[in-house]
Amino acid sequence: MANVNTIETFKILAQVDTTASGANTLIDAYTVPAGTSTILSSVIVTNRTTTDQRFRVSLAVAGAADDVKQYLYFDVLIFERDTFIATIGVTLATTDKVRVRADAVGITFNVVGVELT
Numbered sequence: 001m002a003n004v005n006t007i008e009t010f011k012i013l014a015q016v017d018t019t020a021s022g023a024n025t026l027i028d029a030y031t032v033p034a035g036t037s038t039i040l041s042s043v044i045v046t047n048r049t050t051t052d053q054r055f056r057v058s059l060a061v062a063g064a065a066d067d068v069k070q071y072l073y074f075d076v077l078i079f080e081r082d083t084f085i086a087t088i089g090v091t092l093a094t095t096d097k098v099r100v101r102a103d104a105v106g107i108t109f110n111v112v113g114v115e116l117t
Contacts, residue, residue, distance in 0.1 A: 007117045013038065014111040018102040026056070026066055030098040030111050038092045039114040043072075045084040049106035052079050056101040057109075059090070063097050070099075078107070 014030040016022070032038045040059075047053050054077055058070040068074075078084050092098075100109045 009115045016109040044110040046108040047078045060097040
């Protein structure tokens, strides 16, 4: 339960669409702002292409460099024109990062949660 003085802001935290420059690249999708903690509720991944693809999602504590221990999903196969929905429910602290990566263009990531200030 939130502190009486805490403001809860339910929102889309990030939307990432892989482009030619973002394919096969780990992207910082969301960074928890200063003075804030965040409850990451869901990550929705959509494959808009006609080819099966793979994706990754990781959480970097305090924005740490990429490390295998950070991955929630690693090279998960998402079929053509399909959507993958992960209900997460993890709390992130200031400067923690949600990172995403896809094999190719045409993959969309939506990160949803609650910011607590």
